[in-house]
Amino acid sequence: MFGLGWPEVGIIAIVAVLIFGPKKIPELGSALGKTLRGFKDEMDAETTDYEDADYVEDTEQS
Numbered sequence: 001m002f003g004l005g006w007p008e009v010g011i012i013a014i015v016a017v018l019i020f021g022p023k024k025i026p027e028l029g030s031a032l033g034k035t036l037r038g039f040k041d042e043m044d045a046e047t048t049d050y051e052d053a054d055y056v057e058d059t060e061q062s
Contacts, residue, residue, distance in 0.1 A: 004012075020028060 016028075017025060
């Protein structure tokens with residue numbers, strides 16, 4: 001995972017709990033998940049738009 005080993009992930013998790021508190025961590029995880037899902041959806045939509053534009057460009061040249 002991003003070149004991090006388990007000790008580094010554990011240290012990051014401990015620091016996150018100390019900074020945000022144990023009650024806030026699930027909320028942050030949920031928000032991060034929604035953000036990443038939205039980003040992925042937009043990237044997929046952009047790829048589809050690009051492929052559609054390629055198809056239109058190819059048919060216009062024929």
